[in-house]
Amino acid sequence: MSVTAPAIAATSPAPSHSRLYWAIADTLVVARRHILHIPQTPEQLFSATLQPIMFILLFVYCLGGAINVPGISYVDFLMAGIFVQTIVMEGMTGAMGLATDLKRGIVDRFRTLPMSPVAVLAGPILADIVRNLIAIVVMVAMGLLVGFRPTAGPVEWLGAVGLLLLAGVTVSWIGTVVALIIRDPEAVQMMAFVVLLPLSFASSAFVPIESMPSWLQPVVRHQPVTVIVTTVRGLLIDQPIGSAGWQALAWSAAIIAVCLPVSVMLYRRVQAV
């Protein structure tokens, strides 16, 4: 049948802006909503602020005495590890939000609106970035209080924070894939705990790699958390970075290059079910 004029005019404005404009505008709207969640959820507030503070205090005052890092104070060594570990664990928060939305039918509502589908995935990730920035500010302040003395100038800080945020986005895209597959916030959290926590401990985040068994060292040396920690640490307290910086960027680029298109594909497939 040929399409006849609708009897009642649609009320939504025709898309007068480009696709890209709406992708960005809609992402901001969705991100704003996830940011509004932060003060409403004590768990989120805790994991972005109190938890890293707690880790700093426990590692510096309880474990630090037993950990010997040649040449530098333990708190200077530790801080890069705390930054990365916090951000890696935080990266799943947006994904948990997405899983909740999928489970509760909020994604269905989004999908009946003329909004950009990109925003459904990118909104929570942008909110993750904001949450990570808050966490970084809190951690830096706490670190300075317990004796963290970084040597970094503005350029090194910019590089370190930039890499931390990139690491966060990388984890967020992994989380997005997981959320789209299992669609259950508790399961997403469980995955984060089972995979990401061991990954951050089996790294150079809290102890020198040299203290680990020799069979484990090669794995630990090249896994993504280690190379990110090594790079951030190098930038902040003027330590050799070597090839870790490139490895860190390569890991992030590779993970995002896989997870982003897979997420988009999985999200499209939500439509078919």
Add this chain to the structure above:
Amino acid sequence: MPNVAPAIVARGLAKRFGSTQALDGVSLSVEPGTILGMLGPNGAGKTTTVRILTTLLRPDAGEAFVAGVDVLRDPDAVRRSIGLAGQYAAVDELISGRENLTMVGRLFHLPRQEARRRADELLERFDLVDAADRPVKTYSGGMRRRLDLAASLIPNAPVLFLDEPTTGLDPRSRLELWGIIREQTDKGGTVLLTTQYLDEADQLADNIIVIDRGKVIASGSADELKDQVSNSRLDVTVAASSDFGAVARVVESYGNGTAHVDLARRLVSLAVVARPGLIQSLVRDLDALNIDVDNIHLRRPTLDDVFLTLTGEMAAGDDADNTSSEAAA
């Protein structure tokens, strides 16, 4: 081309999930400014139909047009013309009711001021002003459903889809929602409403389609459907000590089929063709058998009777001891 095209048209929609044929050739048409009630038991295919018409699901076969736009070819344009309230309240628990509504407005691409204005207007209309700035997790079930419906109205879209909008609501909230749904058509809007509540369809819908196992098994106005089943029903209530077999035989002589006997309610009922003198004649017959009659009621069939006759199942939500489970015409 006629100026007034149907607001919703579906032809031959089919959808299979695994080994289940959820929809098996569903066609429907809804005139602008009217309410179509879609009735059917759980799993009949109501929600699947709504999901296809609202661009959430692609059918395996068939075609659909909403507000004159092909749902499969141009889903984005359809999304600019529809509102949907699903079976569950799809609202964000952690932000306030007002924020929920403005967010939907913004994502519908209304300008910021307009989104705020519509949110305020709907909060007022849905009696949510006092709770507007509280997180939704503090709302009662009824308030959440009202907020969800308000969210579906934010776009002020010409075509509204409501999938069991009053399930789980208390009677007062239900009546309120009915009022709001009627207002939609007063303003020229079109509504497709699915429901398990027959009285809801009876009260609200201009036209009804009954769907079962993925097929449309009847359609028409509530009156047409009632006529389709039978002209009238006869309910006879007798003394507890009566010989119910004898009463049933008497009643059966006035209609076709087997009378339904409900011992607990002392009720014998049957679909009949009403005619003058039927009640006097029935009283004489029963009197001849010395049966004490409490009550004789010759009535229009209800939609329950229609539904049960058509689907051969108990309507969900009805009492187990409802009458006429074997009603036949």
